[in-house]
Amino acid sequence: MSVDLHLHSTYSDGTSTPKEIVAGAVDAGLTAIALTDHDTLEGIPEARRAADDAGLRLVAGTELSVLWRHQSMHLLVYFLEPGDGPLQNQLSKLQEARADR
Numbered sequence: 886m887s888v889d890l891h892l893h894s895t896y897s898d899g900t901s902t903p904k905e906i907v908a909g910a911v912d913a914g915l916t917a918i919a920l921t922d923h924d925t926l927e928g929i930p931e932a933r934r935a936a937d938d939a940g941l942r943l944v945a946g947t948e949l950s951v952l953w954r955h956q957s958m959h960l961l962v963y964f965l966e967p968g969d970g971p972l973q974n975q976l977s978k979l980q981e982a983r984a985d986r
Contacts, residue, residue, distance in 0.1 A: 890919040890944065891961060894932070897922035897948075903932035907939055917942035919963055924949060924979040926967040949979065 892906055893899035901909065903920060910918045918941065920932045929945045936943035946963040965972060 886917070887913075887915045888917040888919075889915055890917075890946075890963070891921055891948075892918055893922050893948075894920060894928040896925050896928035903928040904935040907932055907935035907941055907943070911939045911941055915941065917944065919944035919946045919961075921946040921948045921961050921963075923947070924976050926965065926973065926976065929967050947976065 889910065892910075894901060894903045894906055896903070899906070899922070906918065906920065918936070920928055920943065922928055924947060926945060926947055929943075933943055933945070935941075944963050945966050946961060947965055949960045949962060951958055951960045962972070967973065
């Protein structure tokens with residue numbers, strides 16, 4: 886099993902669309918990927934459609950910038966689907982904070 890669980894699309898700081906990421910993963914022989922754009926799940930629906938069509942396992946996720954013990958770090962969150970939810974509903978605020986930084 887070959888996987889890549891940390892991919893960014895044009896919905897954050899990547900250079901490929903979610904559909905292009907899926908195509909590249911299939912071409913590379915991967916069996917599963919996670920789309921983990923910064924502070925957003927907006928690319929997940931497009932990636933999900935492409936992954937389903939290609940027979941590729943997609944893990945929905947996001948990457949958050951957090952402070953822990955006064956140090957900044959990135960936290961990958963997996964199996965977080967778009968829609969209403971405690972974290973999902975805060976992502977737009979996190980995007981605004983990122984833009985301010």
